[in-house]
Amino acid sequence: MRMLLLSLLAFFFFFISAQAQQDSVKRSVLSAYPLVYYLPETGLGFGGGGVYTFRLTGESNESRPSQVQTALSYTLKNQILLYLYGEFYKNDQKIWVRPELGFYRYTYDFFGVGNELPLDYIESFNVTFPRIRVNAQYLVLPDFYSGVRYWFDDYNITKTEEGSILNRGLATGSEGGIISGLGWVNTFDNRDNVFFPTKGYFVEAVAFWNQEAFGSDFNFNRYTIDAVTYLSSARRPRQVLALNLYAGLSAGEVPFNELQFLGGSRQARGYYLGRFRDKNMLLAQAEYRFPLFWRLGMTVFGSYGGVAPSFSAMKIQNYRWNAGAGLRFLINKKEGVNVRADLGFGEGATNFYLTIGEAF
Numbered sequence: 001m002r003m004l005l006l007s008l009l010a011f012f013f014f015f016i017s018a019q020a021q022q023d024s025v026k027r028s029v030l031s032a033y034p035l036v037y038y039l040p041e042t043g044l045g046f047g048g049g050g051v052y053t054f055r056l057t058g059e060s061n062e063s064r065p066s067q068v069q070t071a072l073s074y075t076l077k078n079q080i081l082l083y084l085y086g087e088f089y090k091n092d093q094k095i096w097v098r099p100e101l102g103f104y105r106y107t108y109d110f111f112g113v114g115n116e117l118p119l120d121y122i123e124s125f126n127v128t129f130p131r132i133r134v135n136a137q138y139l140v141l142p143d144f145y146s147g148v149r150y151w152f153d154d155y156n157i158t159k160t161e162e163g164s165i166l167n168r169g170l171a172t173g174s175e176g177g178i179i180s181g182l183g184w185v186n187t188f189d190n191r192d193n194v195f196f197p198t199k200g201y202f203v204e205a206v207a208f209w210n211q212e213a214f215g216s217d218f219n220f221n222r223y224t225i226d227a228v229t230y231l232s233s234a235r236r237p238r239q240v241l242a243l244n245l246y247a248g249l250s251a252g253e254v255p256f257n258e259l260q261f262l263g264g265s266r267q268a269r270g271y272y273l274g275r276f277r278d279k280n281m282l283l284a285q286a287e288y289r290f291p292l293f294w295r296l297g298m299t300v301f302g303s304y305g306g307v308a309p310s311f312s313a314m315k316i317q318n319y320r321w322n323a324g325a326g327l328r329f330l331i332n333k334k335e336g337v338n339v340r341a342d343l344g345f346g347e348g349a350t351n352f353y354l355t356i357g358e359a360f
Contacts, residue, residue, distance in 0.1 A: 028054035035073050038354040039265055041108065041273050045081070047073030056090055064089045080105040096145055100133040110164075113171055113256060114278050114309060115318040119348060125166050126159035127176070127257075135185055143190040149183035149206065152215075155257055166256075173255025177217035181210030195357060196289075196336030197230040198237050210258070220252030228360050238297070244285040244360045249311065254279055260307055262320060266359045268303045270322040270344025270351050278307035282314065285360065289328070297328035297338065301359070322346040331356075 032050040039045070049071035056066055066088040073081045082103040089096055105128045112121055130153075137147030157176040160167040166174045184207045191197035208222045224247065231241040246267065248260040260281035263271030267283055283305030291297045306319035326342035342353040 028052065035071055036354075037073075037356075038352060040351040040353075041106075041264075042075040042079055043077045045073045045075040045079070047071060047081075049073075049083075056088065059090065060092070064093050077107050078105075079107060094139040096135075096137045096139070096147075098133075098135040100131065102131040104129055104131065108274070109272055110166060110256070111272075111275055111277075112165055113259065115276065115307070123161045123164035123166065125157055125161070125164075127155060127157050129153050129155045137185065137187060143188055145187045145189070147185060149185045149208065151179065151181055151183070151208070151210075153179040155179065155255070171256040172253060173218065173257055177255060178215060179210055179218070179255070179258060180215040181208055182214060183208035191230065193336050195332075196240075196338065197242075198232040198240050199230050201227070201229050203227045218253045218255055218258075220250060220254040220258070222248065222250045222254075222258070224248040238289075238291045240289045242285075242287045242289065242358075242360060244283075244287075246281070246283045246285075246305075248281045250279040262305060262307050265342075265353045265355060268305065268320065268322045268344075268346065269301065269324055269342055269353060269359065270346040271320070271349050272351065275346075275349065276307045276320060279309050280311050280314070281305065281307045282311075287359065289358075295330040295333075297330070299326045299328065299342070300324070301326070301342075301344075320347055322349075326353075 030050065030052045032048065035045070035047045035049050037045045049069065052068045053065050055061070055063060067086070069085045071081065071083045084101045086099045107124060107126050110123050110125060111117065132150070132152040134150045135147065137145035140146050155173070155176045155178070157166065165171050169175065186205045188201060188203045191200035191202055203226070205225045206223070210216050210218060210220050210222070212219055226246050228242060228244045231243070232239060250260060256277065259277040259279060261274040261277050262268050262281060262283065263275040264273035267285065283303055285301065285303040287299050287301035289297060289299045302321070302323040304319055304321050306314060308314045308318065322344055324342055324344035326340060328338040328340060331337055331339055337356065338358065340353065340355055340357065340359070344351055344353070
């Protein structure tokens with residue numbers, strides 16, 4: 001599997017260089033940067049990365065540029081992340097392809113499945129996995145793309161705690177396994193800016209079928225919808241109210257690492273990623289973003305949501321709230337890219353996040 005991953009990486013780079021080799025210097029930009037971040041799941045991480053921005057052969061200078069991002073990082077929790085992501089536009093943005101390749105060595109905390117375990121239950125496990133993900137979509141209506149998705153993870157659990165849920169095989173996927181599935185993905189996107197939207201909508205609806213017929217060790221289906229709207233006024237365009245509604249439904253033999261996750265740096269900040277997990281999830285989020293002075297800005301945010309084995313089992317007492325605030329530092333004025341520092345609070349949880357880009 002590692003040889004397959006390396007071969008795909010090599011092919012990926014060859015494809016990019018072949019497509020961009022006829023472009024002039026003005027049509028392509030290569031940037032390198034140091035990488036420093038902090039997440040509850042990783043602790044302090046550092047490394048390096050790069051971004052190559054270009055237009056494929058035959059694309060006009062007015063078309064949205066394609067890009068390739070790569071990063072290699074190490075965390076103080078002895079984790080390794082190798083990441084390669086691409087975003088390619090062809091035929092005046094009618095074709096939109098997003099491939100991702102990666103290799104990860106992680107240590108995660110696991111709190112069990114559902115809402116029945118005590119809130120202080122926690123165990124840890126080590127895992128390594130290569131990852132392949134590809135979205136290929138076509139513009140079928142103005143601002144509306146439709147297409148296919150393929151996801152592959154080879155989840156290899158290398159260490160568990162003696163007597164824990166995973167060690168005793170009490171959760172589906174306790175021994176790891178291959179995730180391999182196809183999906184149908186539909187995206188509506190009329191945001192005015194990808195990195196810091198001030199108006200517009202982003203809505204993505206996905207149906208994903210993970211089956212043994214596709215090479216998976218599990219049979220399950222997942223259906224999600226992620227909808228975001230951005231509101232601002234003409235007088236104060238940098239003051240933005242972002243509203244997000246997420247719903248996820250899963251059915252079948254879902255391994256614990258593929259359940260719906262509440263928590264993390266993008267959903268219900270303050271809770272550890274996967275602090276609450278189950279087959280189904282509902283979550284509503286809101287964030288108010290506003291400038292302070294110079295390149296500094298600030299946000300306040302909150303969310304309310306929960307997980308359950310089915311939507312009929314959703315109970316108000318199992319819904320979790322979170323709230324928090326954050327600072328923003330604008331590192332790219334032209335594109336509106338911010339460094340994000342957030343402090344989130346939940347029920348008995350407090351976590352800090354330092355990364356790049358908005359949560360949603």
